[in-house]
Amino acid sequence: MIRIENLSHDHDGVPALKDISFALDPGQKVTLLGANGSGKSTLLKAINGLIEPRVGRVLLWGRDVAEAEKDKEFRRELRSRTGLLFQNPEAMLFNPTVREEIAFGPLHFGLDNVDDRVAHWSGELQITDLLDRSPHALSNGEKQRVCLALLLAVEPDLLLLDEPTASLDPRSTGWLVDFLQNLPTTVITSTHNLSLATELGERCLLLGEDHTLLYDGDVLALRDDLDLLRQANLVHIHDHQHRKGDVTHRHYHSHDWD
Ligand SMILES: Nc1ncnc2c1ncn2[C@@H]1O[C@H](COP(=O)(O)OP(=O)(O)O)[C@@H](O)[C@H]1O
Ligand SMILES: [Mg+2]
Structure with a gap:
């Protein structure tokens, strides 16, 4: 259903992605892991058709996303079947109230039961008490929940989440991880946080600082591959020498501060 070729x-000569290829099955939950500047946001925008890649293709449901530029019907289909949560949720909010924000997508796409959708998704995202508030006057964590609700109200088949836990406290992050696992939607979640990646799904795509795909596979196997993680600049490794009598130990410590 998703094929990246x-x-x-x-970006005007600044490299962002190099020869990335992978495919996803419907319903899969995949983590896109990479250090700052590795190309995560660029890749998610290319999948969503917001950026036209210089080389290669994004195929969604068998069609090249680039065709959307000329095909209005396909463009509309893409907009309703994919949802991208921006790294900065503020950029997605423009309605006077949270209620109108969530209703906007369903109204725009002519979907039925708009009020029921608003009630359902605000309940799921635990933001019912915010419905009459201005989205601009919310905390970043609350804004992120509103943005997720407005995307989900259209019930997309593919959800692209760009560092969605960046503004969340640990409890909200745990809640979001559980919430995503229970969605039937295909989800790609980007993060620079290795321990979060192990929670988000079995399969992990690792972008290197050279913008290539360094790894595509089981996240637990990746967690143990310190050389690869070091190459991707995702762990800090210190050599410690502990002296106990005349024995010297050298330990590698990996940290992933957030
Ligand atoms: N609009 C832009 N103009 C110029 N360079 C950009 C732009 N967006 C991203 N870049 C550059 O492209 C590279 C990849 O960026 P990005 O996709 O945002 O990475 P990530 O999301 O992994 O931090 C970085 O070097 C970044 O500085
Ligand atoms: Mg980014």
Whole structure:
């Protein structure tokens, strides 16, 4: 359903993605892991059709996303079947109240039961008490929940989440991880946090600082591959020498501060 073929991109000469290829099955939950600047946001925007890659193709449901530019019907289908949660949720909010924010997508796409959708998804995201508030006057964590609700109210088949836990406290992060596992939707979640990646799904795509796909596979196997993690600049490794009598121990410590 999602096939990325040899995707490369640069922003006016600044490299962002190099020869990325992978495919996803419907319903899969995948983590996109990479250090700052590795290309995570660029890749999610390319999948969503917001950026046209210089090289390669994004195929969603068998069609090249680039065709959407000329095909209005396909463009509409893409907009309703995919949802991208921006790294900065503020950029997605423009309605006077949270209620109108969540209702906007369903109204725009002519979906039925708009009020029921608002009630359902605000309940799921635990923001019912915020419905009459201005989205701009909320905390960043609350804004992120509102943005997730407005995306889910359209019930997309593919959800792209760009560092969604960046503003969340540990309890809210745990809640979001559980919430995502229970969605039937295909989800790609980006993060630079290795321990979060182990929670978000079995499969992990690792972007290197050279913007290539360094790894595509089981996240637990990746967690134990210190060389690869070091190459991706995701762990800090210190050599410690502990002296006990005349025995010297050298330990590698990996940290992933957030
Ligand atoms: N609009 C832009 N203009 C110029 N360079 C950009 C732009 N967006 C991203 N970049 C550069 O592209 C590279 C990848 O960025 P990005 O996709 O945002 O990475 P990540 O989301 O992993 O932090 C970085 O070097 C970044 O500075
Ligand atoms: Mg980013």
